[in-house]
Amino acid sequence: MNDIIEFNRNNIDLNNSELPYSIFNVEDVIEKYSQWCRLMPRIRPYYAVKANPSLPLLKVLNKLGVGFDCASQHEIETVLELGAKPESIIFANTCKTNASLVYSRDEDIDLMTFDCLEELKKIQIRHPEARLLVRIKVDDTDSKVRLNRKFGCSMTDALNLLSAAKQMGLFVIGVAFHVGSGAQSADAYDLAIARARQVFDMAEALGYKMSVLDIGGGFPGLWSHSLDNNEITFEQMAKVVNTAIDKHFATIDDNGHWYDNLTVMAEPGTYFCETAFTVLTRVLSRREVSDDQNNWPHIMYTLNDGAYGSFKDSIYIRKVYEPIPLLSSDIIAKRQPYNSILWGPTCCSQDCIQDNCPLVEMFIGEWLMFANMGAYSTNFDNIGFNGMPAPVYRIYVSYKAKQVLIKRNVWKPIRSYFYQFGYNQQ
Template sequence: MEKLVSGNFEAEVYSRETGVRDIIEDKLVNNSDREDSDDAFFIGDIGDLVAKQKKWLTHLPRVEPFYAVKCNPDPVILKVLAALKTGFDCASKAEIQAVLNLGVHPSRIIFANPCKQKSHIRFAAEKGVSMMTLDNEAELYKVKQIFPKPNWCYVMLTDDSSAQCQLGIKFGCHTKHTPFLLDKAKELELNVIGVSFHVGSGCRDARTFGEAIQDAKDTMDRGKRLGFQMNLLDIGGGYPGQASANIPFERFCEVINEALAEHFPPGCGTRIIAEPGRFYVASAFTLAVNVTTKRVVARDLQTFKVPESEDLVSNSVAPDRCEEPAFMYYVNDGVYGSFNCLLYDHATVEPALLKERDDCVPTFSTSIWGPSCDGLDRIMEHCLLPELEVGEWIVFQDMGAYTMCAGSEFNGFKRPICYYVIPETLVPVIQNLFPDDNTYACYTCKESTHLAPYSPTRAIPIARSPSIIDSDDFTLYSCSPPITVGAEF
């Protein structure tokens, strides 16, 4: 199987006929780089990441993306996005250092944490990272003492009540407090260059962007009257990154572009940036977990009642011949690992089966549990699945955002490793992006076990193939400024 090697990462090259299921099947056989053959693992599709870059620049051509490192700080992700000339939204000293280590210029970093540790501010100052955010008076005094010459972006409170993860409960200056904060910044002779807002991670109402952009214009006008330049607008994050999102990315773009055209038309002199995270990485990662244990319980004789989980399939007596069975499956990753997104990110996940079933196979009430010795470690409280056997594999797609970044090794269960893949049409572009890494392609000696392309056969298929980038209709552009960095492919 062909492999692309570039600096500190490797990616296996797949063809147009290859599907996600094919790649997973291959890794079940070619598993020598996992400690145990039944360990869980990720598939990371670099092609999907690059395709998102194209999508962003196509639909939001006036908005420079500054990738939110916290969403997924995977070194390969950062390296590819750095080569694509994106900016980076960093919240800590460690995130700034990780980005600088890739050769990214400090001007491509925004220290977008309104409440910063003093030592981290000193570090940013030493490294030349001068673009920062603030939203309170105490931060003004603190920064005046440590780093008096940064370019500050005022963080405005917005209505994020519809968001998957609300940030307004912790960050953002209320508009009623804006005059006082700007006056104080003027008094301290700090350089406020613009306005930043965040509608919440996983925004569920596109109209929120339009309202926030209008409020930002009012705030910037007020700042200009005080003598500040106010030439930067940061529209934050909140953009969906998977096809299953309630509101498609294109709908957000329509609202944003319309609001920008009205309040910040081309030629107005305002630089516009954003902080997308899940948009870039959510759909680029697929997780395969192994069923380690199986328990059969009586569906209608539940021992435990959880008020907020009426349909929970939990421990109970075994069913007799007259009772409907339900199944509890235990897998080797859970909420203390990659599925921490269920707790921290309020995410929902959908299981798909690697082993195909006929349509006539019955399904049963099912719950799926993580490996730790904690009753909280529950992935799915109820779903309908055919009966599975110990050793089978369950696949979860769209697992790239707020998953591996916050996973632990609680109870001694190790984090899944990641296999990176890349479409064959993207190989020349990656070689152009990393000319100093002596990028090359080689062939491994292992036999490929790829199957025929997978066709969905049930309501729970692995329906999406990895991203295939056509040479006829895809041109790769980098950001700031948008210039072609590779030939069409």
């Protein structure tokens, strides 16, 4: 964190700039990738682009060897332009437009998910050679964003869909699921993998040769050391996942089939991007608010980024943000804390970043920093709601990150790509 603060001081004109900033720390993503490879070496991650479609991040992930989970034609086009290979892409939105199916067929994007008959019909007409994963409904009760009300089929529907797919001459090769974003229970993966195994058996009984298990996303974005004691860590999840795969798949089943050739993949989004981005906002205005007794209960600040920009989760999941004043510890020690409200810059009264926020007194023109801002919060439209500007993008490459990229022979192409995105070599 100190490195990032130092980087900000050197790279941003803190006295004059009135724009918010979003800082991408490349080392953080590299570390996440090596943690993944260390703890789940058998499982190839396909990064869920929707979590943060920033091009420099996608470029780094592509060069590290990560595949991509795309939700739309636009996301597929984006990763193909960056150099991703078609076989490293899964089209993992169960509900697809006809045009995106035709596009996928033309670009050899064959791997995709489905969870209903109507989508199978679309696929049969527009991409009959697709390799399909049936997305099943799993228990997501212990997750922050539940997905299984909208996506995934029941076991009964899975059986009917597999039979229908067989009759339609379609190629089902595996099973996908998602235990919900911000999953809080490692057991959810165990239960889901057990269910997937049952669907493998159903499909095998219908004559399909199943070979792909896609365990979705849901992995924590925060590093284990910054999680609360009661929160589940990536290490704990990885252990449960590895054991469950062995328990449910790495044996000969009752019909004598081996799952030797099983490919296990995942679609982590939050995991790769949450901690890699830091947002810097400036205090545009402040108001001291008294109540009717003429007390002075709190201060309201208007910042230059808000719920329509980087702080969307204040609306969607009531996320609690922790502002860090970009002030020296001497100054912080001398200032009094006040109960504060942090507002975004638009005219909308829902544009509230944080209510009841204890914060030392801040003044107009001072900066607040927010860590762990990479997941589902980035805003890359140049001009947003109310004409407010998007954060300026900056890229921080530590010495260590650069050495790793040099060693992998990918530093030069990444560096030349980065120059377009506010990267200045240190």
